[in-house]
Amino acid sequence: MKGPVEQLIGKPGTLAMPQDGPIVFVIDDDISVRESLELLIRHAGWQAETFESAQQFLSRPRVSVPNCLILDVRLPGLDGLELQKRVVVERPDMPIIFITGHGDVPMTVQAMKGGAVEFLTKPFNDSILLSAIRQSLQRSDAALRLGSEMQALRGRYGSLSRREQEVMGLVVRGLLNKQVGYELGISEITVKAHRGQVMRKMNAASFAELVNIAARLGLAR
Structure with missing residues (x-):
């Protein structure tokens, strides 16, 4: 319609x-x-x-x-x-x-x-x-x-903390939580917590949707 x-x-x-x-x-x-x-x-x-x-x-x-x-x-x-x-x-x-x-x-x-x-x-x-x-x-x-x-997506991404942005950048490149933790020097549990916040703030219902959002923002290269 x-x-x-x-x-x-x-x-x-x-x-x-x-x-x-x-x-x-x-x-x-x-x-x-x-x-x-x-x-x-x-x-x-x-x-x-x-x-x-x-x-x-x-x-x-x-x-x-x-x-x-x-x-x-x-x-x-x-x-x-x-x-x-x-x-x-x-x-x-x-x-x-x-x-x-x-x-x-x-x-x-x-x-x-x-x-x-x-x-x-x-x-x-x-x-x-x-x-x-x-x-x-x-x-x-x-x-x-x-x-x-795009303006709305950039606004959501801007609402992430610096650490959440780092976690998102690594996750959408295909790294596992354990690997992300190793890269950032934080525990896997902490990575999971940040990842949950990223999903919520970016309004992503699935990992695939988060990857798509990251691609649109130019973050998944």
């Missing part, structure tokens, strides 16, 4: 949107393009925010809801391809859809290699753009969920 965000992403057609719903950002120096895209986006049921330059957009703080960026390639100052490089690093949960009136093959290849969801040449079909937006918002939602999960 789809959750609230997934329902918003997958069900266009209503103008009434909550303030924390998905946002589609538009950067284009042509005001007529910005206005027409804003109308299209809002009619499809998403929030829209428009900007005339990359610099104006960069002053907008990051958002914590599914979002994507419709970006013109040719912009005054910082152009679309250069902005893409910054967005990939600074806002990795924000997929990009490129639009342009003067596209060429090298430009398209560069944009797609940079991770763009779509590269559309003006004038483009509204249904194709809406499909790309929907796909982008779903991708953004997944990225935000993953980021939230």
